[in-house]
Amino acid sequence: MRADTPLRAIACFDAVMRTGSVSLAASQLFVTPGAVGQQIRKLEGWLGTALFVRSVRRLQPTAEALSYWEQVKPALRQLETANLAVRGLRDRQVRLSLPPAFASSWFAKRMPLFTELHPEVQLHLSASTDTVDFNDATCDLAVRHFGGYGSDVNAELLLPxxxxxxxxxxxxxxxxxxxxxxxxxxxxxxxxxxxxxxxxxxxxxxxxxxxxxxxxxxxxxxxxxxxxxxxxxxxxxxxxxxxxxxxxxxxxxxxxxxxxGKGYYLVQAKDVVLGEAAQLLRRWLCEVAQRVQQH
CATH class of the missing domain: 3.40.190.10 (Periplasmic binding protein-like II)
Incomplete structure (x- = not known):
């Protein structure tokens, strides 16, 4: 990697692409919208191309921005994984995404069993039915209600x-x-x-x-x-x-x-090794789901 690669600007660009908003990206990064805008302009200058079409109420990514983002997302995810591993957080924390109704019913009823069994694990939950993009590094595992087929993920049936x-x-x-x-x-x-x-x-x-x-x-x-x-x-x-x-x-x-013809599947990225906490949660979810179906 070149010494002048603007990593901070790339991180700001990624946040804007994920949130679709400079203000939301700034909120996530704990900086001002002006600072994010400055970093985006810096990246555009470094790349030599416009990344967004700007209007009064909207920020529309260009074709170059969409292509560039698809290429840098895997690298950003690997960087985040490496950072967490070195800091020791991957052994203690796991981020799980669940459909809202499933989270508030089936999972909420059983979550105390996991936290009592593994009090050392920091469990971060989010509720969504959106297609999971593991490149944005916001979750390690996800439960989704679908047919179980995905070319870029591993999906294991929890509950038919x-x-x-x-x-x-x-x-x-x-x-x-x-x-x-x-x-x-x-x-x-x-x-x-x-x-x-x-x-x-x-x-x-x-x-x-x-x-x-x-x-x-x-x-x-x-x-x-x-x-x-x-x-x-x-x-x-x-x-x-x-x-x-x-x-x-x-x-x-x-x-x-x-x-x-659908089911609740446990989904994870194909090319990422789960941290210790995520592996504990994955095994526990599979075991609990299996026991539930036997009763």
């Missing part, structure tokens, strides 16, 4: 998934939901991450056109909460309502179950 219908006991009683013939009078709670109502209804010989009432949510936890509050029927994964069912807040209705 299916969906079934749930509602509150009060809602079931009020509408006397004894059979499928009662369905057209209900309110369907749609959720983006488990958008399987059409398939489920088709499997029982019905169509969404038969229903005049519905509510739509972009997050599973919102639709599940609406079901708890007697607002309708939610079609979701048993893993997301496990504790609600145990506490009697939700009850399964009807016997029809739909296999989604």
């Amino acid at each position: 998934d299916e969906v079934r219908v749930y509602c509150s006991p009060a809602y079931r009683e009020r509408l006397q939901l004894q059979s499928l013939e009662c369905l057209p009078g209900t309110t369907l709670l749609y959720t983006t991450s488990h958008a399987h109502w059409s398939q489920w209804l088709s499997s029982v010989g019905m169509s969404p056109d038969s229903f005049s009432s519905s509510l739509k949510f972009d997050q599973s936890e919102l639709s599940i909460d609406a079901a708890r509050r007697d607002q309708g029927l939610v079609l979701t994964s048993p893993w997301l309502v496990e504790e609600d069912v145990q506490r009697g807040l939700l009850v399964p209705v009807f016997d029809a179950v739909l296999k989604t």
